[in-house]
Amino acid sequence: MTAIEVSGLRKAYGGRPAVDGISLSIEHGEVFALLGPNGAGKTTTVEILEGHRRRDAGAVRVLDADPGNAGRAWRAKIGIVLQSATDAADLTVTEIVRHVAGFYPRSRPPAEVVSLVGLTDKSRARVRSLSGGQRRRLDVALGIVGRPEVVFLDEPTTGFDPEARRQFWDLVRALAAEGTTILLTTHYLDEAEALADRLAVIADGVIVAEGTPATLGGRAEAGVLVTWVDRNGRHEQRTDDPAAVIAELTAAGTDLGSLTVARPSLEDTYLQMIGEKK
Numbered sequence: 001m002t003a004i005e006v007s008g009l010r011k012a013y014g015g016r017p018a019v020d021g022i023s024l025s026i027e028h029g030e031v032f033a034l035l036g037p038n039g040a041g042k043t044t045t046v047e048i049l050e051g052h053r054r055r056d057a058g059a060v061r062v063l064d065a066d067p068g069n070a071g072r073a074w075r076a077k078i079g080i081v082l083q084s085a086t087d088a089a090d091l092t093v094t095e096i097v098r099h100v101a102g103f104y105p106r107s108r109p110p111a112e113v114v115s116l117v118g119l120t121d122k123s124r125a126r127v128r129s130l131s132g133g134q135r136r137r138l139d140v141a142l143g144i145v146g147r148p149e150v151v152f153l154d155e156p157t158t159g160f161d162p163e164a165r166r167q168f169w170d171l172v173r174a175l176a177a178e179g180t181t182i183l184l185t186t187h188y189l190d191e192a193e194a195l196a197d198r199l200a201v202i203a204d205g206v207i208v209a210e211g212t213p214a215t216l217g218g219r220a221e222a223g224v225l226v227t228w229v230d231r232n233g234r235h236e237q238r239t240d241d242p243a244a245v246i247a248e249l250t251a252a253g254t255d256l257g258s259l260t261v262a263r264p265s266l267e268d269t270y271l272q273m274i275g276e277k278k
């Protein structure tokens with residue numbers, strides 16, 4: 001059964017299309033990433049799915065309801081992490097988490113959530129005293145405290161230091177292991193690759209590619225790139241049969257200490273797709 005079903009979604013601002021006919025289907029328990037350059041239409045799409053923005057056309061179902069007119073019971077099953085930072089400067093971390101937990105019938109214990117996002121040391125600190133990355137962690141805490149079935153994460157790790165990002169990835173994996181459906185937007189290709197079961201690339205309001213991190217944009221069939229350095233300089237060769245290339249190099253007595261064999265990275269593939277779209 002699908003958790004999120006989108007068909008022919010459109011939204012324009014002042015006559016200019018921001019989302020121009022997007023269709024998506026996300027299964028229960030899937031982690032799905034939306035990628036795309038600034039202004040591609042990711043946030044608009046996510047906000048329509050959250051029920052925070054009206055659409056011009058298309059059909060949208062999230063947990064079997066239309067977010068445009070779904071009620072409180074539906075809202076309690078949805079977790080939202082907005083791009084903007086939490087605005088509750090005078091409350092402490094625990095106070096705001098407890099306050100938001102109160103809106104949900106099956107909320108997680110506030111201390112558990114604060115610990116999950118790595119803010120236990122800051123649980124008595126006022127929100128205003130937190131760093132940017134710590135505020136972002138708090139946003140994530142508020143998004144998951146209600147034990148939602150579907151979580152929308154809009155650029156959740158912007159401003160995180162590398163260690164905090166890895167901790168956040170563990171948190172997303174733990175939520176996914178519990179069966180939570182997660183829709184994530186991100187500009188970090190490594191994040192999409194680490195977390196997503198499937199992903200879609202949006203450019204100018206349309207989906208230009210969809211697949212798994214391993215297969216997106218024909219990545220799996222793109223062949224591998226063999227590179228090596230000899231006394232004449234650096235060489236590279238794209239091939240479907242790297243073993244044959246390496247055998248040839250070995251037979252020619254090439255020093256293999258500098259040899260690399262790699263598929264194009266998700267970032268290479270993504271940048272190529274975005275470049276072609278322009």
Ligand SMILES: Nc1ncnc2c1ncn2[C@@H]1O[C@H](COP(=O)(O)OP(=O)(O)OP(=O)(O)O)[C@@H](O)[C@H]1O
Binds near residue numbers: 038042044
């Ligand atoms: N409230 C608004 N009024 C007018 N135009 C808007 C509004 N919100 C978004 N837009 C425009 O719609 C387009 C899509 O914006 P959106 O925020 O959905 O992109 P995005 O993919 O989330 O970008 P980013 O990666 O920068 O967050 C952009 O051209 C943006 O300027």
